[in-house]
Amino acid sequence: MLNNRIIEPPYLATASGLLNLVKHTRPWNIILVLIGALAAAVAVAWAMGRHTSSASAGSPHPGPDASYDQTLVAKGAWLAAIGNCNTCHTASNGRTFAGGRPLSTPFGTIYATNITPDRETGIGSWSASDFLRAMHQGVDREGRDLYPAFPYDHFTHVANEDVNAIYAFLMTRDPVRAKTPANRILVPRPAISVWKALYFKPGPLAPDAAHDASWNRGRYLVDGLAHCGGCHTPRNALGAEKEREDLAGGTVEGWRAPALNEASPAPSLWTAEQLVVYLRTGFDAAHGTAAGAMAPVAHNLSSVPEAEVSAIAVYIAARMAASAGARATAAGNAPGSQGAAPVERSARGDDARQADVRPAKDGDAIYRTACADCHDGGRRGIALGYSSSMTDTTPANLIRVTLDGIHPREGEKGELMPAFRGALDDTQLASLIAFLRARFSRAPPWQDIGGEVAKAKRERESEDRKSS
Ligand code: HEC
Ligand code: HEC
Ligand code: HEC
Incomplete structure (x- = not known):
């Protein structure tokens, strides 16, 4: 994997927004008091309302021993790759999906869990509906809220059939016995319900009839399973993505995840074809290399059917295109001159x-x-x-x-x-x-x-x- 050492631990861009707040106010006490107060006010009512239905959790018919259709498992494999489940749920030098990878946040450290079908330390005793509920509602088998370091704010958009394919794939992996270390985090789990009440919008995305099937498939993947905005969208002080700045560029593990919308800084306009090459190989000759936190994303996409990556590319290219002409003009290039020679000034420029x-x-x-x-x-x-x-x-x-x-x-x-x-x-x-x-x-x-x-x-x- 590219730049193995830099990409770890995986992102939780919650960090940057919070750090900013922390810099400009008196940090911890304010945030904690705020969260505490909100928690007191909202948590109980909200959590009760939401989770009374969770009594049915923990179905006695888990799946690791069930037999799954191989086509479904194969589909689950590439869907899991699009979702980067392995990136977060694998510790460095650890077994794939066995969890234990620390994600640092300004609140402390959260460990991604073991999602192999081990019954005691993994999700081996989870039913398909427990799993679906975790992906769509961000709660665990017992109905407890999960930290949004798990990008369920995006996974909530994933169709049931796609979630079921991922479940079939995970349940047919080797179970690994590996206890996830306890989180060392200042924000108590009950406070998550406040965050959810404020920022979490569960449910599918309605298709946009103004665009074709490929664009819609692309948006479905980008906003949902692929959670591109998890890195490429700026976050507010409480770590939620700023809805109105979707894909406007974010920060992750010290890297800048460039804007993928009309604010794209790319010196020449990305075409959908170039995006496919970049996303599947980690390199495009007209734009360069996927380094840092983007390296494992591209590595995962290399195993995904081209049609899926093409749909992602079509959607992203459309998002970037919006003001590319204006940008090219401002930069002095002829408008629409895709792939135009990049700027190179004389070293002795009179600027x-x-x-x-x-x-x-x-x-x-x-x-x-x-x-x-x-x-x-x-x-x-x-x-x-x-x-x-x-x-x-x-x-x-x-x-x-x-x-x-x-x-x-x-x-x-x-x-x-x-x-x-x-x-x-x-x-x-x-x-x-x-x-x-x-x-x-x-x-x-x-x-x-x-x-x-x-x-x-x-x-x-x-x-x-x-x-x-
Ligand atoms: C950005 C990192 C990240 C990615 C990507 C990610 N997860 Fe997670 N996931 C986490 C973290 C962190 C937790 C633990 C949250 C907590 O403790 O509240 C978690 C928890 C879970 C849980 C709950 C497990 C339990 O024992 O409570 C499931 C199920 C899960 N993830 C499945 C997946 C699947 C499937 C994918 C890919 C489609 C995925 N995750 C991608 C970070 C991630
Ligand atoms: C031995 C050859 C070599 C040397 C010397 C070298 N580079 Fe690179 N550099 C590469 C290769 C190969 C890549 C990967 C392909 C690419 O993205 O251009 C790369 C990538 C980059 C990228 C990423 C470009 C992108 O967005 O993909 C930057 C920035 C960069 N180099 C800057 C520098 C700087 C600054 C120096 C001098 C301090 C330097 N390089 C010296 C070979 C070299
Ligand atoms: C884990 C964080 C993360 C996720 C998730 C992520 N990216 Fe990135 N992405 C980055 C970072 C960091 C860079 C900058 C890498 C570099 O300069 O080498 C980047 C760079 C890019 C670039 C190059 C932009 C440019 O102008 O050079 C494209 C295109 C891109 N990402 C598309 C995507 C798409 C599409 C998705 C979802 C399928 C995605 N990314 C998901 C972190 C991420």
Whole structure:
């Protein structure tokens, strides 16, 4: 898997919104008091109303020993891949789906559970309807609310027949005995009902008659099972996706998940065909590589029938297209010139933004010695002007790729791009980043590159500590 070390632990972008709130107010006490008060007011009534029906939970006829139709199991396998169940429900070096992967949040750590059919430590005693209820309502077999780190705000849109196929697939995996570690989290489970009352909208999405079947299938997958918005949509202070900024770009594990709507920062318009290639192989020659938290997503989609990925691509391309013409014009490219040559300015540009020549010159020199051999003219990596990491609102991804390099997928040989974390000090890295932005995009300079560099380094250090 690409960048194995960076993608862990999986996202819970709840973090970023909360962290912002935390920065600007006096954090914990306020949030906790708020949640506590709301919980007191709403939780009881709401939870009772919702869960009285859960008395039927825990049907005595679980499924691991049942025999399932192989076609159904095969369909469940690729649907589970679209849902990235393995990414969250597998610990590093752990057995697939056996859980135990820590998801860090500002509230503490939540562990993804064991979803193998082990009867004691997994979901082996869950009936199909227990499972359906978990996916659609975000409650466990006993009817307790589940933390929305489990993206049931999206899975609630998944059709019963698709959920049943995933159930058949999971129930035919090997049961693994693995007890999920206890969560270390400040928000008590009962407070989840408040969150749900505020933000959770259960139920299917109505098809949009204004669009064709492929677009509708794509939206069904993107908003539902694939939960693309789990990373690509910004979140509010309580960790809920901002509905009105659907796919407008989010943050995950320190990476920027770029906008996939009309605010897409891509230097050239993504076509549906390019999206299919990128999503299924993790690389597209006109846009680059799926790194960071996107790497396992693309890895999973490589096992999914092309028609499904095409539908996703059709929908995303349509979402991005909305103002692409305007963007191309603003960037000085001819409108509609898809795949137009990316920006590349002269290193000695007379632009006022490069008035501060010293860092630019240093960055220039570093680029020529460290990067140009591969990236100039796209000899090994793509020409950097093609990459959204140059044009996006933050330098987060550019910094992380430079620090970590690009690694081949699991099972593939060779190193694609070396990690520069040991080779460049913070000042060099910052001036390189500033230089690249000025050279390879027409966007305004990034503010506070130094702060981003320091943040990325801190994250790397804490990961190193964890893994040692
Ligand atoms: C982004 C991470 C993430 C993804 C993706 C994810 N899950 Fe989970 N899931 C979790 C977490 C975390 C929990 C535990 C929540 C809690 O403890 O309240 C969980 C809980 C569950 C539960 C409840 C299990 C129990 O013992 O209570 C089921 C069932 C489940 N997930 C199934 C799935 C399936 C099926 C998929 C793929 C379609 C999936 N999950 C994808 C993070 C994830
Ligand atoms: C040994 C060749 C090599 C060197 C040296 C190298 N790269 Fe790369 N780089 C690659 C390859 C291969 C990829 C993966 C294909 C791609 O996405 O361009 C890549 C990917 C990238 C990407 C991701 C582009 C995207 O969005 O997909 C960025 C950004 C990047 N490199 C920046 C740099 C910078 C900055 C330097 C110098 C500090 C550098 N690279 C040095 C080979 C190299
Ligand atoms: C676990 C978090 C996560 C999920 C889920 C996710 N993405 Fe991403 N995605 C990212 C990150 C992080 C990047 C930036 C990666 C990079 O620059 O190499 C990204 C990059 C992309 C890009 C490249 C954008 C550009 O302009 O370069 C596309 C396209 C994309 N994702 C589509 C999707 C689609 C479609 C889905 C759902 C099927 C999805 N993503 C689900 C995290 C995620």
